[in-house]
Amino acid sequence: MIDDPAMEAWFCREVLPQEAALTNFIRRNWRVEEEVQDLRHDVYALAIAGARRGLPDNTRAYLFRVARNHLINQAKRARIVSIDLVADLEAIDERVDLLSAERQLSAREELRRFRDGLDRLSPRMREVVMLRKVEGCDTRETAARMNIGTDTVKKQLALGMKALADFMLGGSGRVIRPGPRASTRRHRQDSRDDRREG
């Protein structure tokens, strides 16, 4: 049984650097764009559950196997099957060696991505994040300096945090507002429209 600290270390070191590739894989094999993020989340949860018995030797191959199986299960349920699913996975296995280097994101590169991600936020969101991360202000100080409420600070911070994570892991860095529950998945697109509100 792999405990949480070991699991978290593995997840951050080995799994997260694959996020861009994994997202592309799901997107290529799934016709409903709005469900891609949910599917990726499912894959992460399944990958963690599966790795409790022992961390895999080849994380990338393992992750894509989990993804493929999950997509096939979902596809059966939805009665849509993509032939590419199997072919793609075989292609990925061959590229494992070359692409395993993706995890070697240097600290400098990480910082640069963070900064690039900041540029994509709205001016207000960026200022909240800068005050917190760079100046080290707490919520109350941030609110006072920007002359806005503490709840707004917290909200902007949570949104900025998510957009930055998305961008730093290879996504678009769009701001995604807290949405309704899973049952309204299909309408997710509506809540994504404000990628740059400034």
Added chain:
Amino acid sequence: MISAQQAQDQAAEWLVRQEEAEWGEGDQSAFEDWLQASEGNKAAYWRLKHTWHGAGRLRALATIAPMRRSVFARHGELFRRAAAVLLLAAVGAASIFAWNRDAAVAPAEAAQMRFETPVGGRKEIRLSDGSVIDLNTASVLRVVLSDTERRVWLDRGEGYFQVAHIPARPFVVVSADHAVTVLGTRFAVRREQARTTVSVISGRVRLAPSKAVADGGRLAVLTGGDIAVASGRSTLVTTHSVREVEDALSWRTGTLTFDDAPLAEAAAQFNRYNRQQFVLADDEVAAMRIGGAFPASDPVAFARLLRDAYGLKVQIGDDIVKVSR
């Protein structure tokens, strides 16, 4: 399963609250309950925490932020102009021996030219084939131009190459135990004892181990944005940004550019260009992160900045600049 967005929203909420002063034991146990509820919650929380906390180092850069901004404005311009860039680093353990072997097999029929720069020096070399080499500080380079091949040995230091496109005569740079083969491109190669760093702007580059490590060694073809790290027989390829390459090449304008680099690295860079050598008092000082663009020939100005911006103690002597807390 719970929706991704819901899990992410909750994870973000927890992370924001955890940074608050009023975070207490009750909050902690509620958080633990939430985290333990599913692997999905853990995935969402770890993912967000990893990127958010990973960016914590940003604080170290705050003091010299205005200077950095102008640097990046310049690089933004360069980014638009550079079509494809890759930076490649090769590390070889047996480089000295491999080097001797390569030197021994250097063709004797064509005339060999040797170029050298002193510490702090820079030299532009125009070759008869139309290629131009900028030789950086404390560097030694030998060139042999034949009808079938153009070959360069980087014995020490760093060079920036603008290679004339002649398909029939490949241009090969040998550094440590790797050879870089190029067909019409612009790139830089730097050698620090066993380590080779190659930064390429535009074009395709082939990286191959020299004969000494060729058994089982891999050949890598790199295109724009790739970074390869080669060590003995293994080669690692990663994707990088154009800015880092431009930073690495800023010496051509007499500037040293650092981006969240440890002070030890910055000091080593200054020491390459100046007789006056930086000495760092301890590991803690050496590990401090700094960023900015500085004149390479003015270690004293850099030392003053360390004193003023970071509150470090600086003793400036004739031969050394000592930095301590």
